[in-house]
Amino acid sequence: MKIKEVADLVGISVRTLHHYDEIGLLPPEEITESGYRLYSEENIEMLQQILFFKELGFSLKEIKKIISSSSFNRQEALILQRKMLVEKRKRLDKMIVTIDKTIKSGRGEIEMTNEEKFEGINFQDNPYEQEARERWGDSYVDTADKKLRKMSQDEQTDLSERWDMILNKLADLREQPPESREVQETIKEWYEFLNHNFSSYSPDMFYGLGQLYIDDERFTKNIDKHGKGLAEFMSEAMKIFAVNQK
Template sequence: MKIKEVADLVGISVRTLHHYDEIGLLIPEETTEAGYRIYSDENLETLQQILFFKELGFPLKKIKDIISSPSFDRYEALLMHRKMLLEKRRRLDRMIETVEKTMKYMKGDIYMSNKEKFEGFDFSQNPYEQEARERWGDEAVDKSEQKIGNMSKSEKKDFEERFNEIYRKLAAIRHTAPDSKEAQEGIKEWYDFLKTIGDYSLDAFKGLGQMYVDDERFTRNIDQFGEGLAEFMRDSMAVFADRTNK
């Protein structure tokens, strides 16, 4: 199958498949002399595995490590996927039940204890922190946490205001070309800001931008400032990293 056919079949973008190829996560069976990527049935089976892992919150680097390991067993992985998805469904079912009970409670039909109001919620692990640790290692994250933790209340407030200000400025120019002077000046401001709290290399900066699109949790939060902002930042960050690396 050609790349457009695969994208339409699966429901993902051609750009995403290009990225998977570039990072060695999913390399097409063949690339024609004209540059067309051709995917085999085996490629599609690998893509299914990638998307299963992605649905469960695994970062792309971790997925690549798992599926490229000589000890990787696809059937065993499917059993694990099933187990984890069933657990995810169980938690979602509990949350749906809590929503329905809360609606009845608001109408005065039933009584709800405070404990019942929060059944199904699980904040035992911060997914953003865990993903960052797996992608870039503990040291950079620990340094960032330490810097933020050592800030006074007023410094933290200034930090948050600056953070939001940059996002609002980028949202305002998100319809411009990622390689435009305006976009690159805006994204440099974002890079410089991140460097104040952590030791982010240009490669890490580019990878972070890709995560903004690959991980729906990031996309959802970023696009609150303006629809399409996550993709604009991803593309602008890639241009900035590539240009600065030269």
């Protein structure tokens, strides 16, 4: 698509797209000899990500850092963005109710306490915002790499064996309900294993990781080596575990 077509599709200016290109946030797939900027489907998908993050209050500098991270995953980003937008919607709904009450109060129809005047006005961070900032920061990958580099060959072998052991154990439990006690205890082992050896996963991030097991065919293929349908089974069990932690 040409730059004007993209601008019209999204509802932003051509100047904005020029700016995104200039700062290295969204370079077009190709610039023709005549100087036309051509945008691919991948460019369009990345633009969607940029605008979602922008709506959620991230600066262009922060967005560039996030989407340039080697650990960035579009599907995982969408899951977290949805949570952030739902949280934002809840706050806005509360503020609208407070405004309606305030209008009635100004007409003398009702009385409001000082506490009621500020319901929904919350300047605390969206609980998922810091998670998004940390999830795709350099520290996520660096921490895991440093841990692996510090391990001896024997330690790396032990880690691999532990990995296989838990997945094989879960594969043997596939016929049980994912909410069963034994399955949940084993999923807890997986949660603690990942947190101890690779990075720090909150329950919500663990939930999102489980979704990736079925959304990303690379995850699915690797996990299903231990048993057909294991990725889908683990995904459901991980979601149940994450919800139960709240």
